[in-house]
Amino acid sequence: MRTPLKKAATAMALAAAAFTAQFVSAAPASAHPGADGYCGYREVCVYRLANYIDMWADFFNADNDFSDDNLWFWDGVTYVRGSEMADNRASSVQNFDTGCSAILWQLKEAGGINQVVYPSAALPNLANQGFDNKASSLSWSC
Amino acid sequence: MELRTAVKRLAITLSAGLSVLALTTTPASAGHDGFCDYAIEDGNVCLYRDANFSGGMLDFTRSDRNYTSAADVFFVYPSEPGTVNVNDQVSSIVNYEGYCEWWFYTDAEYGGVGFKMLNINQSYNGLGSYNDALSSHYKWTGWTECTNGSTG
Numbered sequence: 001m002r003t004p005l006k007k008a009a010t011a012m013a014l015a016a017a018a019f020t021a022q023f024v025s026a027a028p029a030s031a032h033p034g035a036d037g038y039c040g041y042r043e044v045c046v047y048r049l050a051n052y053i054d055m056w057a058d059f060f061n062a063d064n065d066f067s068d069d070n071l072w073f074w075d076g077v078t079y080v081r082g083s084e085m086a087d088n089r090a091s092s093v094q095n096f097d098t099g100c101s102a103i104l105w106q107l108k109e110a111g112g113i114n115q116v117v118y119p120s121a122a123l124p125n126l127a128n129q130g131f132d133n134k135a136s137s138l139s140w141s142c
Numbered sequence: 143m144e145l146r147t148a149v150k151r152l153a154i155t156l157s158a159g160l161s162v163l164a165l166t167t168t169p170a171s172a173g174h175d176g177f178c179d180y181a182i183e184d185g186n187v188c189l190y191r192d193a194n195f196s197g198g199m200l201d202f203t204r205s206d207r208n209y210t211s212a213a214d215v216f217f218v219y220p221s222e223p224g225t226v227n228v229n230d231q232v233s234s235i236v237n238y239e240g241y242c243e244w245w246f247y248t249d250a251e252y253g254g255v256g257f258k259m260l261n262i263n264q265s266y267n268g269l270g271s272y273n274d275a276l277s278s279h280y281k282w283t284g285w286t287e288c289t290n291g292s293t294g
Contacts, residue, residue, distance in 0.1 A: 041219065041220060094177070096220050098196075098198070098199065098217070098218060098219060098220065099196040099197075101195060116265075118178060118188070118195050118236045118265065119178075119190070119195050119196060119199060120176060120177055120178050120188070120199045120201075120217065120220060121177070121178035121179075121180070121188070121236060121238065122177050122178065122179045122180070123180045123238075124179065124180065124181070128180065128182060128240065129180075142196075
């Protein structure tokens with residue numbers, strides 16, 4: 001089970017996403033505990049460049065602040081935590097959860113504008129959505 | 143081990159057992175691959191079995207004149223086709239096509255009644271009277287069929 005609902009974030013998502021009924025969760029501000037560089041089932045992964053390449057960060061829970069979340073890379077043997085942070089660096093995104101929408105927010109703590117990534121959805125170039133290098137936090141809608 | 147880490151590892155382990163891991167970082171641009179991909183002129187329309195984009199999903203890049211074909215089944219896990227055919231089972235839709243529009247019909251061969259979904263309509267979390275009624279769709283540029291897709 002993911003982290004509990006947060007009313008403020010829920011209200012913002014409801015206002016922002018036409019035709020959708022959003023119930024948004026947000027985690028306490030901390031580096032996401034599930035991060036290991038491995039983009040697996042039920043996670044959302046944000047990538048530094050378009051078309052899901054270069055470095056990335058994987059999230060299982062909501063995350064209120066990307067500024068303490070390292071981007072990862074594959075060194076040919078294992079996943080390595082890089083020194084660059086995910087904040088304002090995401091250019092593409094894949095949602096590996098089949099039942100929950102991931103919601104990327106422009107500002108930390110689910111602030112600013114948002115970009116919904118529907119279950120099983122992928123956005124290869126966030127510039128197409130006017131959201132390139134903007135993501136700073138993450139919530140979920142299930 | 144922290145609880146959430148344990149939960150994640152369990153989910154990953156279960157996924158591996160079911161051969162449903164989605165580990166690739168390569169683009170998934172074709173239809174019928176279990177990923178709902180956005181593109182300006184080669185995007186997907188994604189049909190979900192339940193309302194609010196849940197219950198399984200099938201992505202299409204082009205027109206489909208009859209949902210009863212064997213390939214038209216919902217994906218329940220990433221990269222893992224399920225067994226439920228989409229015909230008369232669709233309850234919500236995501237439109238990740240940035241140029242063409244989609245026309246949906248209650249009968250095969252673009253028959254019966256229906257509605258269109260423009261490229262500015264990104265999603266419907268419920269289909270009202272069209273719930274569990276769709277049987278085909280047509281991808282339309284506004285003057286001809288939109289056939290820029292690769293498969294699906």
